[in-house]
Amino acid sequence: MPVEPLSQNEIEARLAELPGWSLDGDRIARSYRLGSHFAATALVVHIAQTQEELGHHSDLTLGYDTVSLTISTHSAGDAVTEKDFALARRVEALAPGHGAS
DSSP: OOOOOOOHHHHHHHHHTSTTOEEETTEEEEEEEOSSHHHHHHHHHHHHHHHHHHTOOOEEEEOSSEEEEEEOBGGGTSBOOHHHHHHHHHHHHHSTTOOOO
């Protein structure tokens, strides 16, 4: 079953429920600043595992002490779908208390 792109209003409503996340062009995005490079690397590993479980993958960037994600659904023409928000909610559960950078 194909995944349908969300409307601008649907995207904005879902973003309001995910503090720190924003629309970046045609993707949702968030960055996390952690206490060390090791902590950031560990978060990347946990996010990668979650993405494998969901069968849905983001663009994931590791910096010295930061992790950044941009998410869209490739099979929906790189539009934002509910799958993207499901992944974002799972990432939030992995990284509670980490501020956006």
